[in-house]
Structures are given as C-alpha cells and as structure tokens.
Amino acid sequence: MATLEVKNLNASWKSCKESWVLKNINFKVEQGDFICLSGPNGSGKSTLLSLMSGYIPDGLSHKKKGTVTIEGKDVFTLKRRDAARKIVYMKQNEKSLWNFSVRDLVVMGRYSYTGFSGIYSKEDFMVTDQVLEGVQLTSLADKSVFELSGGEWQKVRIARTLVQQSAFILLDEPVANLDFTYQDALLTFIKDYAVKINAGLIISIHDLNTAARYADKFIFLGRNNTFASGSREDLFKPELLKNIYEADFKVFEHPLYHCLQVCI
Numbered sequence: 001m002a003t004l005e006v007k008n009l010n011a012s013w014k015s016c017k018e019s020w021v022l023k024n025i026n027f028k029v030e031q032g033d034f035i036c037l038s039g040p041n042g043s044g045k046s047t048l049l050s051l052m053s054g055y056i057p058d059g060l061s062h063k064k065k066g067t068v069t070i071e072g073k074d075v076f077t078l079k080r081r082d083a084a085r086k087i088v089y090m091k092q093n094e095k096s097l098w099n100f101s102v103r104d105l106v107v108m109g110r111y112s113y114t115g116f117s118g119i120y121s122k123e124d125f126m127v128t129d130q131v132l133e134g135v136q137l138t139s140l141a142d143k144s145v146f147e148l149s150g151g152e153w154q155k156v157r158i159a160r161t162l163v164q165q166s167a168f169i170l171l172d173e174p175v176a177n178l179d180f181t182y183q184d185a186l187l188t189f190i191k192d193y194a195v196k197i198n199a200g201l202i203i204s205i206h207d208l209n210t211a212a213r214y215a216d217k218f219i220f221l222g223r224n225n226t227f228a229s230g231s232r233e234d235l236f237k238p239e240l241l242k243n244i245y246e247a248d249f250k251v252f253e254h255p256l257y258h259c260l261q262v263c264i
Contacts, residue, residue: 011066023225034216036211040245047060089170099145174186250263
C-alpha cells in the first residue's frame with residue numbers, strides 16, 4: 001500500500017513572500033482513502049493539490065524545508081512517466097487546444113502505459129470505454145471536444161484523469177460545473193472506480209453537505225493558514241468550522257443519508 005505524505009509544507013507567492021499560501025501542512029493519504037479537501041476561496045486548496053502532484057505553479061515559492069513524498073520518494077524529483085503511474089492531478093480549469101474527439105482525448109490519459117511505441121493497446125481502449133460509460137459520455141465518444149457544453153467538457157477531463165489509473169487521484173472541483181442531478185451519479189462512479197483500482201482519492205469540493213455523503217475523511221484549509229485534518233465526525237464541529245470559515249455553523253444528522261450535515 002503506497003502512502004502519499006505531506007510534511008511541514010510551506011508555500012508563498014514570490015511577489016509577497018511574507019504572506020503564506022500554505023503553512024506547516026502535515027497529513028498522509030493511503031491508497032483506498034477518500035478525502036475531501038475544503039475551505040473558503042483563497043485558502044490554498046488548488047495550490048496544495050498542485051504541489052502534491054509535483055507541480056509548482058508559476059509565481060509560487062515552494063519552501064524546500066517541507067516535503068511531499070510518495071513511497072518515501074520526493075514527488076518533485078520523479079520522472080514524468082513514473083509520476084503519472086503514481087499521481088494524477090486534474091486542475092480546476094483547462095481548455096482544449098486541439099480538435100480531438102472525446103474518445104481520442106480521453107485515451108491520451110493512458111500515455112504512461114503505451115511504452116516507447118506510443119501505440120494504444122486493446123486494454124487502453126477497453127479502460128477508456130468503461131470510464132466513458134461510467135461518466136455517461138458513451139453517446140458523445142465520437143463528438144469533437146470543441147462542440148461540447150461546459151459540463152460535458154468537465155466530464156471528459158474527469159474521464160481522462162481516471163483512465164490513468166494512478167495510485168493517487170487528485171481532483172480540483174470536479175463537479176463544480178455540473179447540474180445537481182449529475183453530481184450524485186458522477187461522485188458515486190468516481191468513488192466506486194477509485195475503490196476498484198485501489199486508488200487514494202482527494203477531491204476539492206466547496207459544498208460540505210455534498211462532500212459529507214461520500215467522504216469519511218476531510219482536510220480543511222482556512223484563509224488565516226488554519227489547517228485541520230481528520231474524520232468527518234472529528235471535524236464537523238461548530239467551533240472548528242467557525243475557525244475555518246469565519247461563520248457560525250450548526251451541525252445535524254441528515255434524516256435520509258444518516259451522515260453529518262451543516263447549515264448556517
């Protein structure tokens with residue numbers, strides 16, 4: 001079982017080195033974990049996911065006294081192909097620069113398995129078609145990505161991420177642009193697929209009540225460099241939530257889903 005560990009991670013923007021984006025962040029992710037990353041806008045969620053994948057955003061000063069390791073190896077020193085087998089990161093926003101079909105773009109997520117030939121195998125296409133079905137894109141497989149709606153494009157990006165079948169999957173706001181009716185089915189599939197391939201899953205989600213129905217573990221980031229990690233039951237407490245979100249919360253149990261929920 002691989003472990004992805006963040007230890008004493010610090011980061012600030014080069015233009016303002018005294019203002020910390022992330023400060024003294026420490027936690028571990030095991031294969032099989034499903035963790036929701038949440039917090040207010042500007043708290044550093046996207047920055048944290050980027051650094052966990054080994055990517056340092058432009059303008060960011062990554063403090064080397066902190067580390068991100070997988071199986072004890074520094075993620076910033078991994079070769080690209082090796083890193084792809086271990087960690088995959090889907091950014092919050094992205095546009096396609098090339099006019100590919102949906103299936104052709106999604107199968108590109110299998111690049112780390114193609115070897116030197118660059119030729120996709122039957123297994124690559126089988127995995128691609130299974131994931132396309134799971135995210136409800138089979139009927140659009142031959143359609144140009146330039147002809148998709150915003151929600152459809154988001155599902156293409158998720159599919160391309162999942163077919164990589166990495167040990168750890170990092171998704172930044174994967175359901176942000178989707179209709180409410182699609183969010184449940186998509187999050188259910190993502191969770192089930194991660195279990196199937198034994199992947200550790202970290203998803204950034206703003207809606208705590210949606211996240212609480214799927215994730216048992218949470219990481220909270222506050223704008224004042226507040227950090228907390230633990231189980232849903234440990235973190236869904238009014239005082240802690242107020243410290244993170246700077247607002248007063250009430251916590252209750254959902255009568256149907258029987259999990260903790262919050263309201264203001």
